[in-house]
Amino acid sequence: MTAGQHGDEETCDVVVIGAGMSGLMAATTLADKVDVVVVEAEDRPGGRVETVREGEYWINVGTQFTEGTGPLIDALDRHGITMGSLADTGVGLVLNGALVDASDVLALMFRTRMTLMDRFGMALVGARILCAVPFLESDGRLAKRVRAGLDRRPASDLLRGVRSELARAVVRSWSGQWMGCEPEETAATQLVTSIGIALTDPAKVPNFALPVGGNQTLTDVLAADLGDRLRLGATVRSVETSGDGVVVTYDGGGRRVRIRAKRAIVSVPTDVASRILPELPETYRGALADIRYGRYVIVGFFTEEEGPQPWDGLLGVSTPQLSFQAVFNHAAALRKEGPRMPGGALACFAGGASADALFALSDEEITDRFARDLLTVYPQLEGRLGRGIVRRHHRVVPFWAPRGRASLPTLRSPLGPIHLAGDYQLDMPSLADAATSGENAAKAVLSSLGR
Template identity: 25%
Template sequence: MVGLSRRGFLKASGATALLLNTSHARANEAADVIVLGAGLAGLHAALQLADAGASVIVLEAKERAGGRVQTLFDLPGIPEAGGTQLSSNYRRFVGLAERFEIPLMEDSPMQRDGAPELYVAMRGQSVLPDQWAGHPLNPFDGPLANLPPWALPFAAMGRDNPLPEIASWRDPDFAEWDKPVSEHLGWTSEQLRLGFGINPGYGASAYSQSTLMWFQIMKAIAAPGGRLLTVDGGNQRVPNAMAAALGDRVRYGRAARHIESDADGVVVRTMDGSTYRGRDCVITLPTSALRTVDIDPAPPRLQQRGIRSLPYNRVVRAYFVPERRYWEEDGLPPSIWSDSYAGRIFALRGGGGTEITMMQSFITGRAAELLDRMPQSDAMALIQAEIEHVRPAARGALRPVAYVSWGNDPYAGGAYACWAPGQISAFADAVSQPHGRLTFAGEHTAVRARGIEGALESAERAVREVSARN
């Protein structure tokens, strides 16, 4: 438990019960704390609060736990649709897996022997990794010419990092670096397109990504001792176990539409007409989903600006079962880094095995934006056609089985937060500030970590803030 005494919370709970019996008799249900979202941040906060003796209700819009951690349990090799990257440095996540006795494996389903099996398919040409240096499609000279396109952002942004530690990205002394990556690097347009525009990890181009965000990412990656991990049986097993421990305190299909608060407590109304009353509310929704929720009284202007404008990375994942081993027919590596609408095509080996069980097309940036404007069936057909175009041996060999768009998910609005230039210095601190009895959490509010571990970090900070009010 982080910063919260059982006695202190139970004392506050008595006051809450009195309020519930008088001022808010219309409430359908009541608890000490209402938590919005059953992703990792919401579940972690709820478990800590419950462990301290607080009554908790978790409201989740979807019919499953995990948020943006999602395992496709019904597909061969049980691939991940979200929350893919795990590290042994994620001490909170590793601790939760140990708590629920869920094994972790040192393995990555997109890699073999520690390295991606990728070749470049660009402008109608297939280029093997050992052919890339000096190839006419390679716009770089010097050391960067020896790196494949997928390694360029990390090599470029890993140099001359001014941050003394991970948390320094939120320090105003480093606000000068909250500028576009394009401005920081000074590369040509073709170099920027190759490194940050074709298959971008963040945003859609080097012009829409903050250099300061990248410095924080690189500082986190540089932490010593990190090893890639995956959960035996699927990453979603961990949030599923967390939700099971909370039992019927997690209410599914409860999308928040209105939050009203005063000095004494909070009322949350959901889309189905239910009402929930608590002394405090922990909001773990990504800002892209929180934009659809009315908050009364409204947060301060700067916090509103952050909620309205923080972008989330559009990610599309399409899954295909290979019905023959076509990569053995053409002799090329099984995975592809392409400049097509199929993006990166990864050969997945499920469950730590050696056999390829699935092909995953991982699409970001402008290509994902275009696909998100199409009917899903048309988007899937286009992706398959693009794979077959860049790799003729795959024709007739791929059976489409699943499609996931995080950008079109109304309760996600994207896969993860992507800070645009100027946003960190403008409102990164503001979006995570408490607003009366409302506390905000989620990976976008974390300081020392990102992604999965950032979500858990933010939950612990949120619990400390609730404690300080009671």
């Protein structure tokens, strides 16, 4: 509840703008210590976390996986949310109609009917990625130099000297699949990291899992904990400093509301932050502009098969020659124990330029294209696909253009009483990074208030 209220002007200790993962984590960290209000423009909390459920199965139609360490995993544990492990699953790749294990180099080279030029191109790209991967997490001097070089170069440099159209299609597909952009748009670091994860054993990724019931299970719990402190359908118009505090103006419920608070946490996409912060210094405005966002079209299908299927042990399959670039198998997290339940849940992803080309189509046209191509990968699904659940995401995963990451430290510093939070603030945008950023912002606010 707010500390005071008079007409359409209210007061509280802290206002959190945005109820995605970082905003929810910030607000729930603050809730027991200060008077907090959360304002969210959409009619539901969660941001890019969204799950559709049907019976025992679910499909994440926003962000896909949970991994990493820190506040996100702590919150899942604290709320007793069961995790479906993906540690024993694999990643497949479909090339020229053949499905192979993406980590099996020999199968990739010799079971997919590639030409000699294709094999050379794939080997060159793979070698460049695998040579860089060991330096991505080390703190040594050489590792820092390698990462700095990758930060300066576009990801399209992976294709330097590669004449194989197939190899080029694979890299573009991976860029679209993992980041929602084209290789020319992003620095090499992020794409190399993403592909490196795909080519290694998922068991090596800390806490690589799917919350049972989907990622929205956690955001639903966090939102419920906030109760009436969370205001949906509240579009923020401005966040401005006033004395040693802030004034947040928003439209909601047919009225304009002003909240005077001691502090604000702005946890929204960077272009929205630039719009609602009129006093933003140019250094911050430029740093926010350095962050871009990937785009996706997702179609989820609940399926009606019975008995073991060839995709049961795969968490995902890359499909660079189809209308979508990847299929994620959400049911993989439920296949570890007991007899296999009938049915399943699959999500087909198209990102980057592939998504751009699909945005103009109707949901029915997109579903038909994806369903036809999915059946070429798994003909066993003929007659067993449910209705397509379509989501169009024009702004999802943050990424940096070459040299863009250099301005990131600016965004980690508060603007007086205004703190920024979001999955763009740390090194590898993810759900875990979003949660960590939100908690970090909340702790900084509490410290500034002497709490």
